Amino acid sequence: MTIEKRSSAFEYAPAPESRAVVDIAPSYGLFIDGEFAEAAEGRVFKTVSPSTEEVLSEVAQAGEADVERAVKAARKAFEKWSALPGSERAKYLFRIARIIQERSRELAVLETLDNGKPIRETRDADLPLVAAHFFYYAGWADKLGHAGFGANPRPLGVAGQVIPWNFPLLMLAWKIAPALATGNTVVLKPAETTPLSALFFADICRQAGLPKGVVNILPGYGDTGAALVAHPDVNKVAFTGSTAVGKEIARTVAGSRKKLTLELGGKGANIVFDDAPIDQAVEGIVTGIFFNQGQVCCAGSRLLVQESIQDELLDSLKRRLSTLRLGDPLDKNTDIGAINSAEQLARITSLVEAGEAEGAERWSPACELPSSGYWFAPTLFTNVTQAHTIARDEIFGPVLSVLTFRTPDEAVAKANNTQYGLSAGIWTEKGSRILAVANKLRAGVVWSNTFNKFDPTSPFGGYKESGFGREGGRHGLEAYLDV
Amino acid sequence: MSDPRVDTRPDTRPDTRSDARLSVFKTYKLYVGGKFPRSESGRVYEVSDAKGNWLANAPLSSRKDARDAVVAARKAFGGWAGATAYNRGQVLYRVAEMLEGRREQFVREVADAEGLSKPKANAQVDAAIDRWVWYAGWTDKIAQVVGGGNPVAGPYFNLSSPEPTGVVVVLAPQESSFLGLVSVLAPVIATGNTAIVIASERSPLPALSLGEVLATSDVPGGVVNILSGRTAEITPSLAAHQDVNAIDLAGADEVLAKELEIAAADNLKRVLRPQTVDNAQWFATPGTERMTAFLETKTVWHPTGSLGASGSSY
Numbered sequence: 001m002t003i004e005k006r007s008s009a010f011e012y013a014p015a016p017e018s019r020a021v022v023d024i025a026p027s028y029g030l031f032i033d034g035e036f037a038e039a040a041e042g043r044v045f046k047t048v049s050p051s052t053e054e055v056l057s058e059v060a061q062a063g064e065a066d067v068e069r070a071v072k073a074a075r076k077a078f079e080k081w082s083a084l085p086g087s088e089r090a091k092y093l094f095r096i097a098r099i100i101q102e103r104s105r106e107l108a109v110l111e112t113l114d115n116g117k118p119i120r121e122t123r124d125a126d127l128p129l130v131a132a133h134f135f136y137y138a139g140w141a142d143k144l145g146h147a148g149f150g151a152n153p154r155p156l157g158v159a160g161q162v163i164p165w166n167f168p169l170l171m172l173a174w175k176i177a178p179a180l181a182t183g184n185t186v187v188l189k190p191a192e193t194t195p196l197s198a199l200f201f202a203d204i205c206r207q208a209g210l211p212k213g214v215v216n217i218l219p220g221y222g223d224t225g226a227a228l229v230a231h232p233d234v235n236k237v238a239f240t241g242s243t244a245v246g247k248e249i250a251r252t253v254a255g256s257r258k259k260l261t262l263e264l265g266g267k268g269a270n271i272v273f274d275d276a277p278i279d280q281a282v283e284g285i286v287t288g289i290f291f292n293q294g295q296v297c298c299a300g301s302r303l304l305v306q307e308s309i310q311d312e313l314l315d316s317l318k319r320r321l322s323t324l325r326l327g328d329p330l331d332k333n334t335d336i337g338a339i340n341s342a343e344q345l346a347r348i349t350s351l352v353e354a355g356e357a358e359g360a361e362r363w364s365p366a367c368e369l370p371s372s373g374y375w376f377a378p379t380l381f382t383n384v385t386q387a388h389t390i391a392r393d394e395i396f397g398p399v400l401s402v403l404t405f406r407t408p409d410e411a412v413a414k415a416n417n418t419q420y421g422l423s424a425g426i427w428t429e430k431g432s433r434i435l436a437v438a439n440k441l442r443a444g445v446v447w448s449n450t451f452n453k454f455d456p457t458s459p460f461g462g463y464k465e466s467g468f469g470r471e472g473g474r475h476g477l478e479a480y481l482d483v
Numbered sequence: 484m485s486d487p488r489v490d491t492r493p494d495t496r497p498d499t500r501s502d503a504r505l506s507v508f509k510t511y512k513l514y515v516g517g518k519f520p521r522s523e524s525g526r527v528y529e530v531s532d533a534k535g536n537w538l539a540n541a542p543l544s545s546r547k548d549a550r551d552a553v554v555a556a557r558k559a560f561g562g563w564a565g566a567t568a569y570n571r572g573q574v575l576y577r578v579a580e581m582l583e584g585r586r587e588q589f590v591r592e593v594a595d596a597e598g599l600s601k602p603k604a605n606a607q608v609d610a611a612i613d614r615w616v617w618y619a620g621w622t623d624k625i626a627q628v629v630g631g632g633n634p635v636a637g638p639y640f641n642l643s644s645p646e647p648t649g650v651v652v653v654l655a656p657q658e659s660s661f662l663g664l665v666s667v668l669a670p671v672i673a674t675g676n677t678a679i680v681i682a683s684e685r686s687p688l689p690a691l692s693l694g695e696v697l698a699t700s701d702v703p704g705g706v707v708n709i710l711s712g713r714t715a716e717i718t719p720s721l722a723a724h725q726d727v728n729a730i731d732l733a734g735a736d737e738v739l740a741k742e743l744e745i746a747a748a749d750n751l752k753r754v755l756r757p758q759t760v761d762n763a764q765w766f767a768t769p770g771t772e773r774m775t776a777f778l779e780t781k782t783v784w785h786p787t788g789s790l791g792a793s794g795s796s797y
Contacts, residue, residue, distance in 0.1 A: 132636065148628065150770075195549055210493035250748035255741025262751065369677070419750070438783050448785045459643050463779050464728070465751045470780050475643065481771065 012325065014032030015332040017119045022110045027058040029201035030066055030219065033073035034212030036259045040065035047195055047220075050116030051329050051338035051373040059195045067187070068225045070216040073112055074185040075233055077213030082155045086142030090269040093138030093181060095208040100131040100199060100404065103204070107379075111169055112329045113118035114196045116338030116374070117292050117329050125291075133472075136456035137177035140477060146181060147474055149483040155183035156259055156482055157235030162225040162249075163180065164200075165191035165340050166295040172198055174471045175238050176215060178458075182480040187216045189228055195219035203282070210231045216280065226252070234258060236480060238296075243394075243420075243465050261469025261479040263297065263461055265394040266422030267340040267386040269415035270300030270451065271437065272406070276427035282316045285400070286449040288425055290324065290378055293339055294398040298423035300451055302391060304411050307391050307404045314382065314402065323482035331395045336398065339374040349377050355381050355390035360401070386417055394420070408433065412440045421463025425451045444470070494551050511687075513542050513711065514694025516555030517704015523547045530688055533598025541687045543740070544712035546720040549679070552708035553726055556650040559705030564647045564675035568623035575619035575673060578700040582612045585696060589661060589689060594688035596660040610766050611665040618669040619769070625674055625774055633782070640785045645778040647675035648753050649728030652721045656712060656733050660686035662765045662780040664693065670773035672706055679708045679727075681718060681734065687711035715739050722746035729753035729777050733760075753777060 021263030024100050027044070029036035043061040048054060062070070081089070100107065107130075108122035115122075141258045145151050158180045163171035169189060169327050190198035198217045205215045218224055222245070229249050238251050240263040270288050272281045317416050329337035339345045356362050361379040369375040376397055384391050384401040391401050405411040415424055424443040426434050434448040444462045447453060454460065459475035461467060469479050503758045513518040526543035542548075563571070582589065586608050594604035595724075630644040651671045656663030671678045682690030693707045710717060714734060722730055722743040729752050732740045740757050747754050755776040 097663065111625075234785075247748050247751060250751060251745050254744035254748065255737070257756075264751070421507075434785065441781075444779065444781060446781060446783045448783060450639065450784055450786050453637070453639060453784050455633065455637065455639075455641070458633040458635050458641050459780050459782055462783075463648075467751060468753055473643065474631070475629075475780055 004213060011015055012333045014328070016328065017109055017112075017330045017332055019109060019113070019330065021106045023112070024057050024110070024290075026112070026221070027105075028199045029060045030070070030201065031215070031217040032066065032070045033077075033216065034159040034206070035168060038062055038200070040069070040334045045192060046220075048112060049113050049192065050193075051370070054371050056113060057196060059199070059219045062189070062224045065098055065226045066218055067224065070187045070218055071158055071160070071228075071231050071233050073213035077211060078155075078157055078185045081185050081211060083196055084183070086107050086183075086271050087142060089181060089183065090138045090141035092208055092210055093134050093141060093177065096130050096204055096210070097134035097138060099207050099382050100127070101203045103144055104128070104131065107169060107200060109330070110200060112337070114194050115165065115168060116329055116340055118334040118337040119332055120334065126167060126170050129456070130163040130169050133173040133177045133456040137181040138368070140178075141181040144481070147477050149478060149481050153182070156480060158233060159186045159238060159480065160228040160231060160234040161186055161188040161230065161238045162241065163188065163190055165194040165299075166292060168194040169197040169201065171240050172201055174240075178471070178476045179238075179335060179480050180214065185373055186216045187218060187228055187234070189218050189220055189225045192219070192221045195452060223300060225266050229253065229402060232292075235261075239263070243467075244468055259479065261322055261471070262467035263469075263471060264465065265396075265420055266297045266299065266462065266466050267302060267392070267394050267420045268298055268300040268423035268425065268443070269302045269304050269418075269441075270315060270409045271304045271405075271415060271426035271427065272304040272309070273426075273428035273430070273433065275429045276317055277429065278309070278313060281313065281427040282320050284425060284427060284447075284449070284451040285317060286320055286324070288440070289400045290336060290398050291452050293336060293376070295340060295344070295396050295414050296452065298445060298452065299396075300423065300425050301395060301400060302415075303400055303402045304405050304414055305402060306411075307406050318365065318380070321380065324365065324378055326367055326375065326377065327370060328347050336378060339376050339397065340375055344396070345374040345376060348395055349400065351393060351395045351397075352379060352399055353359045353388060355384075355399075355401070357466035358388050358390075360384045360390060375458040384416060387408065392418065409435060412437060416440075416442050419465040422461075422466035423447070484781075493559055501565045507528065509539065510537050511691045513544060513548060514559070514698065514707070514709040515548065515552050515714045517698060519694065519698075519759050522631070522712070523551070530686070532595040538595055539688060540710040541691065544710040544717050544718065548710055549717050549721050549778050550724070552679045552710060552722055553650060553721070554704035555708050556679050558728055559703055560647075560649055562673070562703055563677055563706045566675070568626065571673065572619045572700045575615055575622065575669065578696060579612050579615035579619065580617065581696045581700045582608075582615065586612070587724035588692065591660045592692055596689055597658070606766075607659075607662045611662045614665050614769075615669055615706075616661070618673040621774065622673050624780075625771065629770065629775060629778065636698050638787045640787050641782065643780050643782045645674065645775075646781050648670065648777045648779055649676060650680050650726060651676045651729040651731060651777050652718070653678050653680045653731045654678055654718060654734035655683050655690060656760065656765075657683050657685065659762050659765050661689040661693070663733070663760070663762075664690050666765050666769060667731055667773065668707065670769070671731070671777055674774050674778055676708045676729070679721065680712065680715050682709060683734065684712070684714045705748065706753045715784070719746060722752070723749060724749050727752060731753070731755040731776070732757045
């Protein structure tokens with residue numbers, strides 16, 4: 001791979017977003033029963049900014065005793081919270097939604113600092129969706145009898161929720177908003193590399209006057225999550241993350257009465273037919289795989305392009321990739337930010353090396369990587385076959401594999417040839433072809449002539465090993481109700 | 484055990500036989516891929532009535548039979564899932580029609596299997612037939628009830644529709660040999676899944692006879708596959724099978740259910756855990772849970788442009 005410095009008369013001047021709107025404390029505790037507290041064992045870990053490797057803060061690391069305490073607090077709070085009229089619970093959620101809107105600039109900057117994703121995305125995608133989720137589920141709290149789960153659907157109890165680092169605050173919203181609306185209380189473990197926005201959310205709960213113990217936040221590593229999931233007094237487990245961990249959780253809750261929903265990995269196919277509008281398709285492909293540096297479970301990481309337009313499409317795509325700006329995530333012009341952690345960078349690197357070793361052809365646009373932080377240039381692989389590791393394993397990074405097909409049937413067969421079934425894209429001007437192909441795809445979300453669109457009213461979730469249950473929409477309520 | 488050569492079956496039929504005539508026994512066979520094979524293992528086990536009298540030898544299915552059933556169910560899935568909901572409803576209703584014509588046989592078999600009086604067995608069979616009718620009516624309504632259009636905040640058409648999960652293994656309830664069986668089988672296939680049913684271990688005969696009804700009810704071969712034998716022997720390989728998408732643990736005891744749920748995690752099968760249902764409860768009108776447990780929700784997005792939403796100048 002060669003990366004050369006590009007120069008142009010149209011270089012963008014830096015347009016950094018100010019860090020001054022966010023005040024990150026040097027250390028944070030666990031949030032249990034409405035109070036911040038140190039971990040029982042006194043353990044702490046550091047969270048760093050992936051773009052600079054600067055230590056942002058030191059965070060308490062929850063152990064088993066803390067899980068115990070948090071579940072107890074949530075159990076105690078459940079009694080009153082679930083007994084509250086839905087209309088009152090709704091008002092708390094509306095308050096939270098409003099406070100998120102008020103503090104959205106601060107939270108966007110915080111999220112960008114802790115996660116490494118561009119401010120353009122946290123500001124324009126993550127935060128508006130976070131607020132929208134609380135607004136959406138707030139409205140359900142006093143209308144549950146109309147949700148189609150019977151006249152008087154009951155909450156489950158204490159929800160143990162474990163979320164990933166790719167959309168830290170959005171995943172929190174996906175989990176906490178429906179849980180609270182339905183009358184459950186929660187203990188949530190954010191990812192070890194991105195705990196800060198969840199701790200800021202604890203402060204939002206305080207501002208909203210949410211009763212103590214209804215929301216508890218336990219930063220920690222995998223062992224904290226495992227202890228939470230296995231806790232006998234947890235009634236519902238919700239997990240978003242890797243398929244391997246999802247399977248482990250499914251084994252853990254086997255034989256128990258715990259209700260389980262899993263949002264796991266994916267290897268989305270983005271199918272481009274020969275009659276697709278090329279420019280729009282190229283934008284969709286870029287959104288599909290380079291949004292959030294490709295660290296998206298529903299990323300369109302397998303591009304299936306009809307053979308007759310392969311050259312034209314790839315030329316356009318390469319030209320477009322050459323215009324992507326990689327760098328300081330706080331710069332408002334930045335398209336591609338930092339990879340979330342050194343560990344994730346190593347994983348992407350090793351899979352990409354496997355791709356090269358197996359004979360696929362690697363291409364990246366000319367692109368200078370910053371000297372500190374975790375970075376990976378947008379990468380394209382051609383000459384990829386279905387047997388290649390990069391076509392089968394989820395890379396979870398800015399890496400696109402290009403495969404070809406000749407007929408719609410072949411496209412469907414290749415798209416479905418995966419253990420995953422989370423997302424897929426279809427690009428064609430022909431309506432009947434969209435509907436026919438969408439019908440045959442085994443995927444929970446099918447974007448036609450668009451990609452990576454989300455909305456709180458719209459259920460999201462996978463087929464096959466991409467997990468079970470749906471988040472969002474009316475369907476998302478079911479995960480938190482005894483139905 | 485009583486002597487298998489002597490027909491000790493309590494016969495509730497009007498006795499029209501002369502003493503000289505020897506009755507014809509039925510060889511019970513599995514129902515796999517629309518055919519009636521014996522177990523590949525060549526094994527059978529004795530099935531007796533509630534009083535311990537020998538009724539018949541039922542096939543003792545092997546793990547190979549189970550794998551064959553998965554192949555048959557997978558093969559049938561595309562056609563059945565792709566059939567119109569209206570057509571599936573017609574087929575389910577046809578099952579009720581066929582059963583109605585053979586109700587006396589099932590009343591006798593259920594009475595024998597569960598040690599019920601004739602009126603009680605009658606009630607079981609009536610309810611089972613009616614259940615087919617009930618689910619026949621659901622096939623083209625479930626999508627309207629659990630699907631829907633989503634009002635997303637943007638110029639997009641966005642529709643969620645349910646789709647069948649795929650190949651579903653159903654451990655039929657152990658106690659309710661027919662009504663319970665129908666109550667767990669019909670919802671699985673009503674929505675377009677294909678099924679591998681493990682019949683009640685102690686009372687498999689009504690299930691095996693149901694196969695004969697299904698074969699003559701326009702149910703495509705492979706949509707329902709019925710195995711008899713030792714539940715704990717057949718099911719672990721099915722729970723671990725990579726081409727099975729879901730498992731209903733209705734007929735598993737607590738220990739087996741946990742073991743199977745752990746095995747099912749390996750490819751993240753959808754699991755419906757056993758619920759405590761006593762025999763009387765099978766009579767209650769079901770909810771939709773047994774259908775929704777084996778449905779996926781697919782959400783399709785498409786841009787609409789700015790027209791059509793509010794603000795249109797039409």
